Amino acid sequence: MERVKITNCCVRAAASVVGKMERMGPLGGFFDLHDNEDRFGQSTWEKAEAEMQRMALNTALAKVKWQQEQLGAIFAGDLLNQCVGAAYGLKDFSVPYLGLYGACSTAAEGLLLTALLCDRGVFSSAAAVASSHNCTAERQYRSPLEYGAQRTPTAQWTVTGAGAFLVDSDVGEDAPVIRAVMPGLVVEKGVRDAANMGAAMAPAAADTLLRFFKETHTVPTDFDLIVTGDLGYEGGSILCDLMRIAGQDIAPVYNDCGMMIYSRETQDTHAGGSGCGCSAVVLASYLLPKLATGALERVLFLGTGAMMSPQIIQQGEAIPAIAHLLCFVSKESREWKLC
Amino acid sequence: MERVKITNCCVRAAASVVGKMERMGPLGGFFDLHDNEDRFGQSTWEKAEAEMQRMALNTALAKVKWQQEQLGAIFAGDLLNQCVGAAYGLKDFSVPYLGLYGACSTAAEGLLLTALLCDRGVFSSAAAVASSHNCTAERQYRSPLEYGAQRTPTAQWTVTGAGAFLVDSDVGEDAPVIRAVMPGLVVEKGVRDAANMGAAMAPAAADTLLRFFKETHTVPTDFDLIVTGDLGYEGGSILCDLMRIAGQDIAPVYNDCGMMIYSRETQDTHAGGSGCGCSAVVLASYLLPKLATGALERVLFLGTGAMMSPQIIQQGEAIPAIAHLLCFVSKESREWKLC
Numbered sequence: 260m261e262r263v264k265i266t267n268c269c270v271r272a273a274a275s276v277v278g279k280m281e282r283m284g285p286l287g288g289f290f291d292l293h294d295n296e297d298r299f300g301q302s303t304w305e306k307a308e309a310e311m312q313r314m315a316l317n318t319a320l321a322k323v324k325w326q327q328e329q330l331g332a333i334f335a336g337d338l339l340n341q342c343v344g345a346a347y348g349l350k351d352f353s354v355p356y357l358g359l360y361g362a363c364s365t366a367a368e369g370l371l372l373t374a375l376l377c378d379r380g381v382f383s384s385a386a387a388v389a390s391s392h393n394c395t396a397e398r399q400y401r402s403p404l405e406y407g408a409q410r411t412p413t414a415q416w417t418v419t420g421a422g423a424f425l426v427d428s429d430v431g432e433d434a435p436v437i438r439a440v441m442p443g444l445v446v447e448k449g450v451r452d453a454a455n456m457g458a459a460m461a462p463a464a465a466d467t468l469l470r471f472f473k474e475t476h477t478v479p480t481d482f483d484l485i486v487t488g489d490l491g492y493e494g495g496s497i498l499c500d501l502m503r504i505a506g507q508d509i510a511p512v513y514n515d516c517g518m519m520i521y522s523r524e525t526q527d528t529h530a531g532g533s534g535c536g537c538s539a540v541v542l543a544s545y546l547l548p549k550l551a552t553g554a555l556e557r558v559l560f561l562g563t564g565a566m567m568s569p570q571i572i573q574q575g576e577a578i579p580a581i582a583h584l585l586c587f588v589s590k591e592s593r594e595w596k597l598c
Numbered sequence: 599m600e601r602v603k604i605t606n607c608c609v610r611a612a613a614s615v616v617g618k619m620e621r622m623g624p625l626g627g628f629f630d631l632h633d634n635e636d637r638f639g640q641s642t643w644e645k646a647e648a649e650m651q652r653m654a655l656n657t658a659l660a661k662v663k664w665q666q667e668q669l670g671a672i673f674a675g676d677l678l679n680q681c682v683g684a685a686y687g688l689k690d691f692s693v694p695y696l697g698l699y700g701a702c703s704t705a706a707e708g709l710l711l712t713a714l715l716c717d718r719g720v721f722s723s724a725a726a727v728a729s730s731h732n733c734t735a736e737r738q739y740r741s742p743l744e745y746g747a748q749r750t751p752t753a754q755w756t757v758t759g760a761g762a763f764l765v766d767s768d769v770g771e772d773a774p775v776i777r778a779v780m781p782g783l784v785v786e787k788g789v790r791d792a793a794n795m796g797a798a799m800a801p802a803a804a805d806t807l808l809r810f811f812k813e814t815h816t817v818p819t820d821f822d823l824i825v826t827g828d829l830g831y832e833g834g835s836i837l838c839d840l841m842r843i844a845g846q847d848i849a850p851v852y853n854d855c856g857m858m859i860y861s862r863e864t865q866d867t868h869a870g871g872s873g874c875g876c877s878a879v880v881l882a883s884y885l886l887p888k889l890a891t892g893a894l895e896r897v898l899f900l901g902t903g904a905m906m907s908p909q910i911i912q913q914g915e916a917i918p919a920i921a922h923l924l925c926f927v928s929k930e931s932r933e934w935k936l937c
Binding site for chain 2: 262264302303305332338339341342343347349350353354355356357358359361368371375376380381441443445447566567568569576579581
């Protein structure tokens with residue numbers, strides 16, 4: 260069965276909201292909004308994360324002077340229990356809301372669904388929103404920051420950030436186009452170390468990528484960039500190894516949002532960034548603008564997610580992961596035929 | 599903007615798996631599988647819930663002799679933190695997986711998305727799966743069962759159950775057809791009592807229903823049944839009041855899966871059943887078969903969800919809710935024009 264779905268819709272606008280650490284990183288100047296206290300005027304970290312989602316969507320709408328009424332739906336999620344970042348952050352929009360849980364793949368999952376539904380005429384436009392917050396995630400998944408718990412070398416740093424994307428069935432002339440999408444399968448290869456998400460997620464990314472190459476008869480060098488969401492240094496290295504063993508060397512065109520967002524020299528995040536917000540803000544503020552200018556022409560973007568809970572890990576289970584793929588093309592490559 | 603989406607696809611098969619309490623209720627004989635120990639052969643409640651999802655999907659596939667490869671995607675979710683019931687229960691299926699979080703509206707959200715994507719040719723068929731388990735939900739949202747905490751009169755009883763639905767773009771001749779879907783808006787009316795979900799969700803159900811009637815120029819008596827997912831006795835009563843005030847008396851055709859699943863006389867569940875599994879199993883094993891035989895011809899089904907977390911309630915926030923609508927018609931009413 261064909262798993263790759265060809266689409267023809269664009270990302271009309273995108274916006275990003277980040278915290279202090281992300282602002283200080285190498286991509287700091289590209290993000291739309293930031294708060295050096297990571298609080299965004301709120302009294303709890305959960306409310307701060309919700310506020311980031313609200314700000315990101317409002318900023319994206321403002322960039323193209325859209326009213327929220329133009330949106331057919333909002334697809335949104337985050338890492339918090341019961342996805343309250345999305346539910347509370349977006350509750351004041353009078354737009355149909357569809358909640359997602361794809362762990363750190365949520366931005367890609369949302370974009371994939373908005374692209375399919377806009378392409379097939381269900382909505383003329385729709386939004387995808389995702390977020391994570393370092394302080395909510397650390398408390399929920401590991402321990403409160405105040406404990407000062409030591410982190411292992413393979414641990415990643417949850418990004419404080421939210422990204423919002425407006426997907427439009429009218430592709431216009433310049434905007435980056437979502438040329439194809441491919442939802443991932445759940446892949447679990449026995450990794451039980453909750454401090455090594457990269458290792459848990461890399462096999463899912465390899466599975467999706469290999470199926471994509473096979474079905475579309477493409478090779479890694481057909482793309483300027485193959486970028487994963489948040490495998491980090493550990494997972495990224497494993498992915499390159501897995502792909503090389505399978506006969507597809509992606510290393511020359513490979514990068515990872517979790518490796519891009521922080522400086523390895525000046526910001527000690529161990530294995531890199533992670534979280535729903537990681538791929539969302541890097542895509543929104545760095546990759547999509549490069550696609551818009553033509554600096555990048557063909558990009559494979561894989562949102563990676565590890566779908567365990569702290570409780571199920573305590574019960575001895577391994578970590579299932581997923582990777583949803585999107586193929587973006589710039590206006591220069593719109594005529595390029597995939598498949 | 600038009601929010602009601604007309605679709606033409608059918609529910610080819612559905613299956614339900616329940617616990618002892620559900621089996622003993624008035625609908626007990628309709629459910630496909632049950633376990634009187636609620637454990638389904640597993641060592642933890644979380645794993646039991648995951649196993650229910652696996653069993654429900656396998657049973658639905660077996661009913662129509664489908665192989666899993668026929669499914670274009672699985673849309674699934676549950677109430678557990680990080681939706682591990684769905685992720686772990688369905689990880690062995692080699693089918694693209696899209697995780698949802700819609701609280702107790704998850705079955706409706708999944709059916710809505712599968713219906714849209716099958717209707718528009720993205721998939722020829724797809725599955726929606728949802729579950730809840732009394733023992734996981736009570737521990738996670740309230741307190742472990744062993745504490746024996748007293749429940750308030752407005753509290754509902756989380757259903758132990760999973761439902762799976764196979765949606766097919768080929769409507770065939772007999773199967774119930776999903777004629778229209780309408781995603782809900784997030785509605786929050788200030789209810790802060792986490793032991794009164796019915797009150798929190800009723801305004802969302804009223805909002806969706808009123809918009810549906812207005813846009814389709816229908817009235818409650820155009821339908822044999824208007825059924826909500828899990829408002830229970832408290833929320834159902836509030837919904838009828840809200841609708842009457844708005845000039846649409848639904849009481850003569852109204853029911854709620856949470857009121858149907860347990861006996862008020864012999865099973866003390868206070869305000870009725872709730873949870874993702876509540877509407878999923880009642881729809882799968884009681885309502886859809888009645889649509890298949892023509893005993894019901896036109897049904898409005900509203901999946902209702904309350905999207906708070908225990909943490910955000912402790913932080914003083916109110917409860918946002920949502921209601922996604924599906925309009926089912928039997929073969930006798932396939933020619934009936936909605937809109």
